[in-house]
Amino acid sequence: MKRGIFISLLIVLLSGTFLQNCKHEIPTPVVFSNDCDPDTIYFVNQVLPVIQSSCAMSGCHDHKSRREGVELTSYSKIMKTGGVTAFNSGGSMLYEVLISTHNRMPPPPASLTISQIQNIKNWIDQGALNNECLGCDTSNTTYISRISNVISTNCVGCHNSSLAEKGVLLETYSEVKDIVNDGRLQDVLDGTNGYSVMPPYPAVLTDCSKNQIRHWIETGAPQN
Numbered sequence: 559m560k561r562g563i564f565i566s567l568l569i570v571l572l573s574g575t576f577l578q579n580c581k582h583e584i585p586t587p588v589v590f591s592n593d594c595d596p597d598t599i600y601f602v603n604q605v606l607p608v609i610q611s612s613c614a615m616s617g618c619h620d621h622k623s624r625r626e627g628v629e630l631t632s633y634s635k636i637m638k639t640g641g642v643t644a645f646n647s648g649g650s651m652l653y654e655v656l657i658s659t660h661n662r663m664p665p666p667p668a669s670l671t672i673s674q675i676q677n678i679k680n681w682i683d684q685g686a687l688n689n690e691c692l693g694c695d696t697s698n699t700t701y702i703s704r705i706s707n708v709i710s711t712n713c714v715g716c717h718n719s720s721l722a723e724k725g726v727l728l729e730t731y732s733e734v735k736d737i738v739n740d741g742r743l744q745d746v747l748d749g750t751n752g753y754s755v756m757p758p759y760p761a762v763l764t765d766c767s768k769n770q771i772r773h774w775i776e777t778g779a780p781q782n
């Protein structure tokens with residue numbers, strides 16, 4: 559109970575601080591790297607897509623709704639309104655709400671996975687950089703090593719058992735295979751045949767992820 563009160567107070571205090579901070583421009587360094595470090599969490603690859611697909615949806619923290627003044631659509635908005643203190647996940651509202659026992663975000667029954675939460679924590683503790691890893695290997699892309707992760711990072715936030723936009727679920731291999739078989743996965747990558755591009759604007763799949771999905775589909779979309 560006491561811990562709950564403490565966390566609420568912390569959130570109130572932090573929100574106040576961050577509203578004041580909104581006046582200041584926060585520099586947005588982009589650190590590109592071709593040599594991907596397995597111990598580094600890359601914002602563009604591993605953090606932004608999760609936040610965009612699980613928090614920045616309509617009615618929550620997109621540009622229009624901005625619930626509690628928090629907009630989580632881009633690096634600069636996340637840094638300005640999401641309550642991130644670089645190198646200090648424990649003092650960062652963005653991380654605190656993910657593990658909070660009574661104010662958890664996204665609101666139950668939705669939840670980020672343990673590894674997504676850990677990635678956000680590590681990203682903050684590594685300095686909350688606007689970094690991206692550009693290395694891309696399409697030849698060794700398997701469903702288990704890569705595609706399932708791309709889908710859970712970029713799509714499952716809106717296509718799961720509690721929120722199934724357009725009746726599409728993408729939590730299991732067979733659900734993903736269904737939209738490969740009827741051609742819709744290819745169509746939503748590029749917005750062809752009248753389908754909207756997925757994920758919806760302003761989120762985007764990186765070119766690397768798109769190419770890996772295309773290559774995997776071309777080889778028969780196996781559960782490898």
Ligand code: HEC
Nearest residue numbers: 611615712713715716723724726737742746754756757758
């Ligand atoms: C922020 C929420 C959100 C995310 C993230 C998202 N979608 Fe969607 N998806 C929607 C909405 C909303 C619709 C309905 C769009 C429409 O009717 O035009 C939809 C529809 C679809 C459809 C059905 C299209 C049709 O008209 O039959 C497919 C397939 C789809 N999404 C796949 C994906 C894939 C693959 C990803 C990840 C790369 C993804 N979605 C990420 C919200 C999302």
